[in-house]
Amino acid sequence: MRKSLTGKRKLAVVGTLTAVAIGVPAVTAVAAEINTSRLPFSIATAGSAEDGDRWKGSGSGHAKPCGDVPVNDTRTFSVYIYQDKSLRPDPQIASTSRSYRQGYGCGSYKGTSTGGKYYTKASWAGIPGSRAYGYASAEN
DSSP: OHHHHHHHHHHHHHHHHHHHHHHHHHHHHHHHBOTTOOEEEEOSSOEEEEOSOOEEOOTTSEEEEEEEOOOOOSOEEEEEEEEOOTTSOOOEEEEEEEEGGGOSEEOOOEEOOTTOEEEEEEEEOOOTTOOOEEEEEEEO
16 A cells, blocks of 8 residues: 555656646746737738837846747748937847748847836738738847
8 A cells, every 4th residue: 555655646746747847938938028018910011010118128137029920931020129218219229030931039139227118119021911910029
C-alpha cells in the first residue's frame, strides 16, 4: 500500500510541475506587451496609422516594436515607436520592417525613460479583397 501511495504522489507532483511549466511561458508572453500599445489594422488597402493611446516608458528602460500580419504574402509592413514631445517634433525611437510571410516578430530594443510618453505607428501594403488584420505593438 505504501508503494502505490508514493507513486500517486510522484504522479501528482509531475502533473503539477508540467502544468506550471506550460502555464508560465504563456503568462510571460502576455505580460511582455506594453498596455495600450496595440494598434490593429486591416490590410484590405494600403495605409498607415498612429495609435492615439500614449503609454509611459516601462520600468525596464527599453521597448521594442513588434507586429504580425497572418498572411502568406511577400508584401511588407513596418512598425515604429515614437516619443511624444509636446510642441516639438516627435523623435523615432525604434522601428522594424517585416514581410507578411515572416509572421510575428520584433525589432531590437531601444532605450526609453519612465517619465517619457510613447506611441506606436504602423504602415502596411494592401492586399485588395483581403479580410486579414494585422497589428503593431511595443513590448518590453
